[in-house]
Amino acid sequence: MAHDFTGWTIVFDLDGTLVETAPDLHAALNHTLAKKQLDPVSLDSIRMMIGDGAKALIRKGLAQNQVEIDEVEIDQDLWPTFLDHYLENITRLSEPFDMCPETLEVLKSQGANLTVCTNKAQHLAEEVLKGLDLEKYFSATVGGDALAIKKPDGAHIIETVRKGGGDPARAIMVGDAWTDERAARDAELPFVFVSFGYGSLSNQPYDRLRSIDHWQNMQQALSELARLD
16 A cells, blocks of 8 residues: 655665666776776775765775875865766766666655755765756755765754755655764664665664665655654
8 A cells, every 4th residue: 555655755865875876986986096007996895985975985995005095185186086087977887776766756656755865065966866867856955065064964864854845853864874874863763774785784773764675665664664653
């Protein structure tokens, strides 16, 4: 039986939750490392590096090459190189996870207000959603540089709900990493963890949490959490 989500705001993380962005981030990182004549990192290894921003990704790539990290070089050279390549190819290899668009369509038809809360830079998040024709589903997108705070601060989620015209008292967070989980706990919101993404849970008990391994299970998890509240 379909659930009525009228009055509910569902807040989604972007990378590893809505979209498989790892291939394009992988290409941009290896392009940046190649500029320093460093060895590339594997796609499998980069999946667990995603989530803290481009500079953190570059630092991890340098660390894998056992290279001393120079923050000035990152700021002035490597980060711009990464961003230029990534923007030019931002949705060349990235794609929504299986059944993501179809599920978003159904959730909207059931009255849900959908938003995006991501630590990805605002303009990059908007380009990904636009490039994959996903922006039409969301009433608000709030990136990691749009506010003075970002996840794991729960205020990032609360502000996203408000910008989307929703009520923080009737909201659910969906994400793939501990930053999403901690932010949801901080905001005192139910949380759906997607196990197919780029992170992991904190393993701390939380009775307002559900875990899924495919988008086909999203509606059921959200319905259960909405009924709890």
